Amino acid sequence: MNREIKIIIRLxxxxxxxTMASCRTYEIHQGNVLEDENVWSIxxxxxxxxxxxxxxSPAMKDxxxxxxxxxxxDHRNIEDETEQExxxxxxxxxxxxxRVKKINYIGFDQGLN
Numbered sequence: 001m002n003r004e005i006k007i008i009i010r011l012x013x014x015x016x017x018x019t020m021a022s023c024r025t026y027e028i029h030q031g032n033v034l035e036d037e038n039v040w041s042i043x044x045x046x047x048x049x050x051x052x053x054x055x056x057s058p059a060m061k062d063x064x065x066x067x068x069x070x071x072x073x074d075h076r077n078i079e080d081e082t083e084q085e086x087x088x089x090x091x092x093x094x095x096x097x098x099r100v101k102k103i104n105y106i107g108f109d110q111g112l113n
């Protein structure tokens with residue numbers, strides 16, 4: 001009888017542990033990490049090398065427009081139900097010399113630039 005109680009207690013403890021582990025939530029961050037300081041320091045005329053040094057490799061390259069790239073940041077914090085999803089995109093178009101020709105900001109607070 002004593003052995004059966006120990007087994008039941010262990011099973012209950014294991015069940016409780018697995019239940020608690022499955023309740024944990026995580027932050028989800030996909031794509032590029034777009035830090036505001038780096039984003040707003042990119043200017044028309046900057047080289048592709050400088051842009052990639054600041055932002056990394058682009059998340060999306062357009063095969064139909066090889067001089068256009070997109071940096072996409074998708075960030076969600078599941079633990080904080082009040083925090084909204086952050087989805088931001090920078091679309092950069094380069095000229096033939098691989099210099100920034102045009103920058104399009106999507107989902108950014110435009111008051112910062």
